[in-house]
Amino acid sequence: MEENQSKRFDRWTEAKHELAMVCRNPILLATILLVSALLIVFVIYPIVQVIRVSLKPDGEFSLDTYGYLLSQWWLRQTFINSVVLGVIVATLGTIVGFTFAYALNRGDIPRKKFFRLMAQLPIISPPFMFCLSVILLLGRNGIITKQLLGLKNFDIYGLKGLVLVQTMGMFPVAFMVLDGVLQAINPDLEEGASNLGASKAKVFWTVTVPLCVPGIASSWLLVFVTSLADFANPVVISGKFDVLSVQAYFQFTGLYNMPRGSAVAILLLIPAMLAFVIERYWVSKKSYVTVTGKPTSYRIIGPSKATKSALTAVCSIISGIILLFYITVIAGAFVRLWGIDWSFTLDHFRYAWDVGKDSVRSTLVLSAWATPITGLLGMVIAFLLVRTRFPGKNILGFTSMLAFAVPGTVVGIGYILAFNQPPLLLTGTAAIIVLCFIFREMPVAIEAGVASLIQIDPSIEEASTNLGADTSYTFRCITMPLVRPAFIAGLSYSFVRSMTAVSAVIFLVSARWNHLTSLIYAQTEIMRLGAASVLSLFLIIIVVVIFGLMRVFLGEPVTRVRVGN
Amino acid sequence: MPIEHASVVLDRLVKVFAGSGRDVVAVNDVTLSIQPGELVTLLGPSGCGKTTALRMVAGFEMPTSGKVFIGGRDVTNTPPNLRNTAMVFQSYALFPHMTVRENIGYGLRFRNIAKSDAGEKVERIMELVGLSGLGDRSPNQLSGGQQQRVALARALVVEPRVLLFDEPLSNLDAKLREQMRGEIRRIQKSLSITAVYVTHDQNEAMSISDRVVVMRNGQIEQVGTPEDIYAKPLTRFVADFVGKVNFIPVSIVESGQEETSVEIFGRQMTIPKVSYSSGETHLAVVRPEELRLMPPDNGFVHGEVTSRTYLGSVVEYDLALSDGLTLMAIEYNPKAKPPFEIGDVAGVYFDLDKLHLLK
Known part of the structure; x- marks a missing residue:
């Protein structure tokens, strides 16, 4: 009992000291407050809104x-x-x-x-693509079910x-x-x-x-x-x-x-x-x-x-299916009417470009906005989590990781409910989608940042402050260059995720700011599978090109900086 | 290079870390005053709180209670970047993405110094620590010793009010370590910078310091010159930690005006007056090199040689006495005397005039 109390007392004093330590560093304090405010508004508040609306259908608790x-x-x-x-x-x-x-x-x-690539490919594959292929292969007009097996x-x-x-x-x-x-x-x-x-x-x-x-x-x-x-x-x-x-x-x-x-x-x-x-x-x-x-x-x-052959066989079959999905979608893009008219055509491209060019542009714009902010914010939070001590850090860490657990559907509904009135009237704007991307993809950027920060000797940053640099200078000139590989990995990943997002964004798109994935969904709905295939192809090409460009201009994400002694 | 001489005062410093199981008191009520221009070493085994104390001077840790003064000013609440201390880290903590010159010049960016002056300062300091011509290298193209010099130069160039060393030589091999500690001492003296130096290596502490602070379990055991610490340790811990030692029980028989009569090894003897009362038993600190080994019928007591280690310049003997006590003796210049072999019986003698008794 007594020991417990003294422990609680020390926790309390420790928290007080952590607070004092933070308070003497205004930039750090401001950063922590800003990040906390952002997390409360854009992560917690929408979820609370979903709960509230479900419990108060007519304004009364029920x-x-x-x-x-x-x-x-x-x-x-x-x-x-x-x-x-x-x-x-x-x-x-x-x-x-x-x-x-x-x-x-x-x-x-x-x-x-090759097998490693195949085991990772589905992660960056556009949504709907596998379904599309499965419908083209095994659906009512599927090439396997109808054509081959009858x-x-x-x-x-x-x-x-x-x-x-x-x-x-x-x-x-x-x-x-x-x-x-x-x-x-x-x-x-x-x-x-x-x-x-x-x-x-x-x-x-x-x-x-x-x-x-x-x-x-x-x-x-x-x-x-x-x-x-x-x-x-x-x-x-x-x-x-x-x-x-x-x-x-x-x-x-x-x-x-x-x-x-x-x-x-x-x-x-x-x-x-x-x-x-x-x-x-x-x-x-x-x-x-x-x-x-x-x-x-x-x-x-x-x-x-025998084991080796069995393993090779299983991996080959799975990889074969993944490749088949890709080939099917590519084929689907060039076939006039799948299952009925197998003639070659570029009509789907013309049509898809007509209905899709605005969506392509807005998807790119939205992702381009979200990606650097996600990467930077993720790295700042990773820095706070690994390198600083302040009361409530665990809560901040949990909240920032929450987006991993919260299904996109919940986030989408939450954003609609939370941001449909002033002062945060965001529905229909690009901002609501960009914000949604940022806070949904951020956990990955944080994890990448945390993983790379814990490998860097903290005394390197201490040396910088010790020599006279404040926290923000140290972060810009020492920390960021050292975690660059992780930062770029975080950027690439959050870009891909933004480009291929569906479940939350489908609630947030508007006529002005449509997302390519929601267009693919619409085309699949009206059974324009050819157009849907073309749009999926667009998405794959954009992702691959941007991935390549990021590597060329920002450097190889896998290179390791040798640090310390 | 004009450097402001600053004193450092630790005033009843306490640091408690909240552990997951229970709290750890890393530094427990440490008070210490360091004169301007002095080099003081914090010496102790790992976990004794010496590094935590140093980090509180630098401002990386916030004391749970107590204060830190630098140059008479209370800096307890001053963030590290405004304290104008400079630390040489155990891991060197060089910036891997900068050249040697950029590393050394880094601290000058925050000190209103014209670019050309800064460049000049960097060149001068590189000369001082023996890095001329290596300015464009990247840190990982340097040897361990050179990296150490960069770390030292980077700390010196900002003309800090206090230099802090956190086990700076522990990653170097023995020979380089000796050479570097000589250089650190020379540079620190020539610039007369106040310095706090943390190490667990007693030789390093002895050779480099004006004063040594021996720490244990977060508290100061003894503060003194290297000579004091070695010859007149206050506690058994200090005696044991600093150098090799024999503890020999001494019973006080009678204290006279100028001499005290004592019993050692069951023999009555007189030593210069000590202030302990009769009837008490105290441990005498006798360093192995104070023991003389002689033929068995000489000396105060005799013991059997149980081990003999030949180290070139010296020979170390372990002796077992008949009352169960073991003694260690170090004999210099082994060539001068015929060696004792294992199993030989030797007489033991030491000078009673300078016997140091623990409380």
Whole structure:
């Protein structure tokens, strides 16, 4: 009891001292206050608005909306559908992701570079693209279902189609986590076990897999959240298999039922937040992987011939499907009427350019605004989190990472509700979309910044202040040049994400500021699959070109600055 | 180079870090006054709070309570960039994206100095620390010793009121370390800059300091000249930490006017007067080099040689006495005497006139 009290007292004095330390540094204080204000207005406030509207349908507090949701079987079913889909995709995605990660790190398979690229490609692929390909391949007029197999009543719409596109699109999330885990596990451990006489299968099941368990749990949860929050795929291909994100969208924008749309969004938010919090504060703490900074020796026990062939086969099949998706979309762009008239045409390009050129321009403008601000703000927050101490830092860190967990649908609805009246009347403007991009993509920029800052000896920045530079000069002239690779990586990523955003932005687009993805969605809706393919192609080309330009002008993001001694 | 001489005063400094399990008191009520132009070393094992104390002088840490004065002015609430201290870091902390010249000149950017003057200052300081001609190199093209010189030059060029050293030589090999500490001492003396130097290496502390502050568990154990610290340690910890040592129990039998009668190794002997009362037992600090080994029937006591380490300039012996005590002796100039072998019995003698007793 007494010890507890003295501890609380010391926490309090510590906080007081941290505050005093910050207060004597006006620039730092101003930065912290500004960042906090931004996070409160653009991250917290919109979510609060969603909750408020769902609880006050007619201006009075009431649980009626939720009562309605729970009493209607079709709404209950929607919730169950979302979770079932999430569980299936998380499981399959983790299996595929693990297979790739294991094959690339331990499997000794050929063409590692190619397979690595394939395992990351879906992340930068435009939304709708995989659905589009699946419809072109397996839909009613699909080239496989109709032309090759002659099936008449095959229906890809629904759960099976969703599982296919989401697994292909989301296994990279699991891959990236598990790739990092397997890289960090010292192969000596596995070698040690095999020296002690364990068979290869036994080493795998008793050493490798147990060491990966926290990583596997992490990837499962992350894929689960991604699947739950997905809007682009289900809106196109879910058919009668209703999911929450789509339901919220239709309730909100189709039926103008704001309280119900908000409530459905909250139903979506709860499991997503739950999974996120479990991942962040429980699973990731259980990690056995310790980064020692010592390069692990790469003496890898090769798997048996059969295992190696099996791994190669699985990776080849998955990669083949991804490539097939790309080829299909490219083909779709040049075919007059898929499934009926296979003649070559450039009409889709003409049409797509006509309807799409404004969207291309506005998407580029919006992303160009959002990207540098995201990168810079992300780096500033990373700096605050790693290099400074102030009361409430943990809350600031959690809030800035919240966008990872909050589904885009919730954010979109939140922004509409929060910014539709003065003084923050932003609906219909470019600003609301740019702000939405900034605060949704920021976590990645922060993570990149944090990862690179913790590798830089803090005394380098201390040396700068010690010699007379203030915090902002140090940040500009010392910190930024040193974290440049991470900064550029953050920029590239947030640009791609802005270009390919759907779930939140679909609520925020207007006639003046349309987004290419929402145009692709519209074209898919009216079954102009050719035009949708062309627009997807535009998106891919823009992303690749800008990626290339960033590398040329800002430098290679992977180069490491050697720092300290 | 005219440099303002500044005193440094730490006034009842306390620093508590809130740990996840429990709080850690890194610095516990440290009061210390450093004269202008003096080089004072904070010496102690890792975790004794010496670096935290230094970082509070620099302003990187905020004291939980207590004050820091530089040149008589209370700087406790002054941010580091306005304190005009300059630190030489353990890792050197050179800016990897700048050349040697840019690194050294960095601090001058904040000090209203004309560009040409700044350039001149940088060249002069590079000459002083022996870096002439390396100005356009990047830090990672330099050897460890050269990087160390850049760090030193970068700190010196801003003419700080206080120079701070945080274990600056710990990344260098032994030979370079000795050479660099000589140079640091020479430069610090010639510019008569006040300096605070943190190290865990007692040799470094002894050789470089005007005064040594021995710290333990966040508190000061003893402050004194290197000679005081070595010859007249106040506590067993100081005696043990600084150099090798034998602790020999001494019982006070009777204190006379000028001499005290004591019992050592069961023998009655007289030593110059000490102020302890009869009946008490105290530990005498006897350095290994004070012990003389002689044939077995000479000396106060005899012991069996249990180990013998030949180090070229000296030979170290461990001796086991019959009462269970072990002694370490160091004999200089091994060629002059026939060595003792393991198993030999040797008599032990030391000078009683300068016996130092701990409280």
